[in-house]
Amino acid sequence: MFLVLRGGCAARHPYPFYLSRKYGVPNYVLLLLRSAGEFRIGETHFSGLPGHAVLIAPETPYQYHNPSGEYMDDWLHFEYVPETENSGAALKKEPPFPPAGRLLPVRSPEVLSSLIRQLLWEKSYTPSACLAENTDALFLILFNHLRFDCSPPESLPAAVPFQDQLRMLRLSLQNSPEQEHSIARCAAELKISESYFQHLYRRLFGISFQKDLIRLRLEHSMELLDSTEFTIEQLAAVCGYRSEVHFYRQFKAAAGCTPAQYRRRHEKTDKKSRRKDNIV
DSSP states (O other): OEEEEEEEEEEEEOTTOEEEETTOOSSEEEEEESSOEEEEETTEEEEEOSSEEEEEOTTOOEEEEOTTSOEEEEEEEEEEOOOBOTTOOBSSOOOOOOOSSSEEEOSOHHHHHHHHHHHHHHHHHSOHHHHHHHHHHHHHHHHHHHHHHTSOGGGSOOOOTTHHHHHHHHHHHHHOTTSOOOHHHHHHHHTSOHHHHHHHHHHHHSSOHHHHHHHHHHHHHHHHHHHOOOOHHHHHHHTTOSOHHHHHHHHHHHHSSOHHHHHHHHHHHHHHHHHHHHHO
């Protein structure tokens, strides 16, 4: 299990900050860089820039500073203690630690920063009954992100400018399909041109913004047809369509049937499934 000891987010250290621990510390240290930095971990020296992380193993000597100005990072001190039975045998295999003592590329720094922030929140405010389980789950997600980011470049999708912002924007499309989402509005939020926004969106998701928005809205409508008794007019409204006719046409073009036909087919399938379950 993991135990968070202490940490901070967006910690700022004015020049000439210089941290040196000749014998290291008895726990792990994770640093997420928000500024440039010079590091010596054990016998290894390297320079780092924002968008990188460093994991330092226990009892490892380390030093770091920013010779050019302010040093800034997110940081976390933590311990890992394998769970054991009375026999001393480990209950679980060791979690997938990322490589220690080297510079780790981070493709989505804000994701890692949010995980560090959440770990600190859990430590301070989560009831003890579920603290260990929540902490272990968050560390597994954190480590998986770091290990994935360290994969060979050829095995990773090419990075796209505004990648994190576009992903968050797409989540907002999924979570609020009833709202008005236009290319002009989304491009303005990112402060880029509409044509550049459309280019980046297609490059990242493999589909145009408009087609993706339609697909997400229709997927949402199909889920509601299966699970609610909304009328077609209500469905059109909660899925972001101002016109019932427009919704009807797009649905039929995508599903090959009308919304009412789709609902009847799935009602029949559900009834057959329930009868089969009762027989069994």
